[in-house]
Amino acid sequence: xxxxxxxxxxxxxxxxxxxxxxxxxxxxxxxxxxxxxxxxxxxxxxxxxxxxxxxxxxxxxxxxxxxxxxxxxxxxxxxxxxxxxxxxxxxxxxxxxxxxxxxxxxxxxxxxxxxxxxxxxxxxxxxxxxxxxxxxxxxxxxxxxxxxxxxxxxxxxxxxxxxxxxxxxxxxxxxxxxxxxxxxxxxxxxxxxxxxxxxxxxxxxxxxxxxxxxxxxxxxxxxxxxxxxxxxxxxxxxxxxxxxxxxxxxxxxxxxxxxxxxxxxxxxxxxxxxxxxxxxxxxxxxxxxxxxxxxxxxxxxxxxxxxxxxxxxxxxxxxxxxxxxxxxxxxxxxxxxxxxxxxxxxxxxxxxxxxxxxxxxxxxxxxxxxxxxxxxxxxxxxxxxxxxxxxxxxxxxxxxxxxxxxxxxxxxxxxxxxxxxxxxxxxxxxxxxxxxxxxxxxxxxxxxxxxxxxx
RNA sequence: GUAGUCGUAGCUCAGUUGGUUAGAGCAUCAGAUUGUGAUUCUGAGGGUCGAGGGUUCGAGCCCCUUCGAUUACCCCA
Numbered sequence: 001x002x003x004x005x006x007x008x009x010x011x012x013x014x015x016x017x018x019x020x021x022x023x024x025x026x027x028x029x030x031x032x033x034x035x036x037x038x039x040x041x042x043x044x045x046x047x048x049x050x051x052x053x054x055x056x057x058x059x060x061x062x063x064x065x066x067x068x069x070x071x072x073x074x075x076x077x078x079x080x081x082x083x084x085x086x087x088x089x090x091x092x093x094x095x096x097x098x099x100x101x102x103x104x105x106x107x108x109x110x111x112x113x114x115x116x117x118x119x120x121x122x123x124x125x126x127x128x129x130x131x132x133x134x135x136x137x138x139x140x141x142x143x144x145x146x147x148x149x150x151x152x153x154x155x156x157x158x159x160x161x162x163x164x165x166x167x168x169x170x171x172x173x174x175x176x177x178x179x180x181x182x183x184x185x186x187x188x189x190x191x192x193x194x195x196x197x198x199x200x201x202x203x204x205x206x207x208x209x210x211x212x213x214x215x216x217x218x219x220x221x222x223x224x225x226x227x228x229x230x231x232x233x234x235x236x237x238x239x240x241x242x243x244x245x246x247x248x249x250x251x252x253x254x255x256x257x258x259x260x261x262x263x264x265x266x267x268x269x270x271x272x273x274x275x276x277x278x279x280x281x282x283x284x285x286x287x288x289x290x291x292x293x294x295x296x297x298x299x300x301x302x303x304x305x306x307x308x309x310x311x312x313x314x315x316x317x318x319x320x321x322x323x324x325x326x327x328x329x330x331x332x333x334x335x336x337x338x339x340x341x342x343x344x345x346x347x348x349x350x351x352x353x354x355x356x357x358x359x360x361x362x363x364x365x366x367x368x369x370x371x372x373x374x375x376x377x378x379x380x381x382x383x384x385x386x387x388x389x390x391x392x393x394x395x396x397x398x399x400x401x402x403x404x405x406x407x408x409x410x411x412x413x414x415x416x417x418x419x420x421x422x423x424x425x426x427x428x429x430x431x432x433x434x435x436x437x438x439x440x441x442x443x444x445x446x447x448x449x450x451x452x453x454x455x
Numbered sequence: 456g457u458a459g460u461c462g463u464a465g466c467u468c469a470g471u472u473g474g475u476u477a478g479a480g481c482a483u484c485a486g487a488u489u490g491u492g493a494u495u496c497u498g499a500g501g502g503u504c505g506a507g508g509g510u511u512c513g514a515g516c517c518c519c520u521u522c523g524a525u526u527a528c529c530c531c532a
Contacts, residue, residue: 063531
């Protein structure tokens, strides 16, 4: 019976200190979302499995946490359950075994919500959503099985101004959090389509994007090798090499890409998109990166990815892009959208590593009343309630322990003031207030105590 | 899913080729100190050495299995 308790792999408990820091990130992001006129939405932790399956690619499907159906042992269902399990063993999923799953991201549940409610929503619909998601991935640095995403999406508008705003939201949030040298990479899927067209057809699109996405990780030669393995001809690889060799400032890159794929109709459109967002947004951290591809295949236009400052080796701390027909998957066509996501858990790790949390984040109890005995503590209790009704967080030590124990308690809990009310103070209607940081102590009349502590 | 590294007190870690009763610092608790502590002094408690099996006269150390943590690959925030 006494096995050590534990929590599932890749999940975490958050202590008070961590919760406060996380809340600091949440509220920063939430305030910016609200400032940009996004409305909150929350969706269930679990979705019907079929809502999620097939939306994240083959790899993604494997990483969805599936929930076992209840009542599998019921005598009427036992045969079905057996048959369903056989299907699972073959790598398929079976509604006889599982028909619900934990949500994998916030975008697909949002698309499902929009499809269900498109008659009631006012378009363009701007929503933000801050909730945990789950992935059955092997945990490692910056990767958890339960983590929180903060998404903002605009659906029902084709305007590129949305992309500009989202780029500005990224900037606003990261500047406020102190992550000044983050990098916002942008590209357009249309440019990648144009490249694929140039290299023998859009069916090669996935092969090409998967390979070039790895450029900064494995280098040009390895990318070329991979392209060869994926069945591209030498001629085609030379085109891609030229594409990958585009370097320089953002302006220079734009000139080079135009000469390479500007003749393609879709390529031209993609370049215009990137150029517009780059010029219209005042975000100085934008880096136009034509190798950026992003895994999710529902993106159709601008794509974003946020890189953490290089010194922390965290990789992506946010991402997003435009999808022309996400709700089409749920039977409601022609609602285009664009969205971004913040990965709070990684942002937390980055800020921790760079020491960016302000000290004021740890706002704890303001004052501790010492317990100086039976009558004294009963008196102090009344004073404490007065402080509380004035919005001052405080507590009374639970028993009349030795003074140094009470001091130690205050110190450990990071409580800045202790208030001592003994028999003498009760008579004189005042109290001794000691500032633990400075060690200074003052006699304060009980009437003025609220003002004294409010500073 | 594949692979590497690591599991010793509440925490951070020592622990010799395998050799008596497994150690230190910090933390906790108690004591010169029931109205002024966080710096000192004294003492105490605390361990199935992750778990299970094996080799050996003898295992914290070697071997196998298993669980957990962590890192990398794949993929991703």
